[in-house]
Amino acid sequence: MPDHRRADARRNYALILAVAEEEVSARGADASLEQIARTAGVGSATVRRHFPTRQALLEAVSRQRIDDLADRARDLTGTADSRSVLLTWLREVVAYCVTARGLAAALSYGGLDHDPVYENSCTGVLLEAGAPLLESARADGFVAPGVTLADLITLIVGIALATAHHPDPAGEADRLFDLVVAGASPTGPDEGQSIRSV
Structure with missing residues (x-):
């Protein structure tokens, strides 16, 4: 299925996911969404737009x-x-x-x-x-x-x-x-x- 998101949205998603993988590897299911946002250099709202729940992340x-x-x-x-x-x-x-x-x-x-x-x-x-x-x-x-x-x-x-x-x-x-x-x-x-x- 083609990805119709804008290029910047795709980049943000890939960056957030890479940071999230490191955070979850270090802290498990309790990884902080706010820390993921800070490390990725994006706002918390951006993280939640891509991953509306911790389960989704x-x-x-x-x-x-x-x-x-x-x-x-x-x-x-x-x-x-x-x-x-x-x-x-x-x-x-x-x-x-x-x-x-x-x-x-x-x-x-x-x-x-x-x-x-x-x-x-x-x-x-x-x-x-x-x-x-x-x-x-x-x-x-x-x-x-x-x-x-x-x-x-x-x-x-x-x-x-x-x-x-x-x-x-x-x-x-x-x-x-x-x-x-x-x-x-x-x-x-x-x-x-x-x-x-x-």
Whole structure:
């Protein structure tokens, strides 16, 4: 889709986004919009014109990582071992959320400055890309009925936010993800190969 913004608006957007990426990397979801404006040398109104909410800013900053995860899901779709493939991809989502500051908040439905009218496009991209992986695993009996990808992404966001200040955030997030996996698995005498850890 062509970009019909004026050249100066495009330059401002690129500059603000570059500064925002550095601020979010340093301070996470609490990055100050006012500090971003000062560093970029623009007014706060200019920042808010491009990014009307903090959620919009976090989504823009996280977009490349989200696109990478979506591409990864598409690459894995159709692989024979549906259980292993789904878990591999979900673990990569966990790892991204733990290491990329601000990403978990970008995926949060009730994020900072949440506006129910504002569509969470990052989450939508992941749900669309990962749906075939979940459906394949469900068809093979590795995911309990009623478990949705939105459920799993919401749990991953919670894990990432809860472990952000842990001494070993990656290790703790991985441990908690194993608990989620066990809970998402079918139960019964014949489900020994359910969606346990990979």
